[in-house]
Every structure is written in C-alpha cells, then in structure tokens.
Amino acid sequence: MVKPLSEDLRIRVVRAVEGGMSRRAAAERFGISVSSAIRFVKEWRESGTTKAKPLGGDQRSQRIEEHHEAIMNAVEAKPDMTLVEISEMLESEHGVSFAPSSIWRFLDRHGMTFKKKRARSRAG
Numbered sequence: 001m002v003k004p005l006s007e008d009l010r011i012r013v014v015r016a017v018e019g020g021m022s023r024r025a026a027a028e029r030f031g032i033s034v035s036s037a038i039r040f041v042k043e044w045r046e047s048g049t050t051k052a053k054p055l056g057g058d059q060r061s062q063r064i065e066e067h068h069e070a071i072m073n074a075v076e077a078k079p080d081m082t083l084v085e086i087s088e089m090l091e092s093e094h095g096v097s098f099a100p101s102s103i104w105r106f107l108d109r110h111g112m113t114f115k116k117k118r119a120r121s122r123a124g
Helices: 007-018 023-030 034-047 063-064 067-079 083-094 102-111
Strands: none
Touching: 007 023, 007 034, 023 034, 034 063, 063 067, 067 083, 067 102, 083 102
C-alpha cells in the first residue's frame, strides 16, 4: 500500500520554497515530483498545514445512504427482491442509478445478506 510522504519532508519542501527556492528546484533537491512540491506549498498557503490527507476509505457510499429508507422498505415489503429489481426500483421511483454491486455492499453493511441453505435445495 502507498504511504504518504513524511511530515518532515513536507515541512522542508515548504521552508525551501518560502526561503526563495522555486518549487521545481525544491522538488529536485528533495527527490520528489514537481507536482507534489506544488501541492505541498499550495496546501500550506491555503490552510497553513502540511499534514497528509487520509488515504483510501469509502468516498461515495453517502450517495446510496440517502436512499436508506426506500431500500429497506422495499426489502421489507418483498424479502426475495433481487439486486437488479432494487436497482430498477430506485431508478424508476427516485431517478438514481446504482449498480447491483453497490446495492449488495449497502445491504451487507446493514447486515441484510441472505444465504441459501444446502438442506433446502436438495431434491426430495
């Protein structure tokens, strides 16, 4: 997994640029990309911080979470509803489109997964 560059390196790059060095020269001196040096200085000037932003994690689940009630009500009304049917219901009733895999992850997050039982699938 990728790790952010150290806080110490970020501070040294910002100090070098603030001391009169160009961003490109600071990047070459400290062995980082020019775009990283530009981002470090921009963040420093805008917010006064040199800390790295969090990496990874969920960035988009809040979009489907807005429809929590509609999805849960649909599953409660028809427990054997498929993921594709839920997707189609959301499209027709709420005008939003979600892939079945997104709906599955939503249901899994909320403990709503259904497993087939081997004993029930056998022929009599």
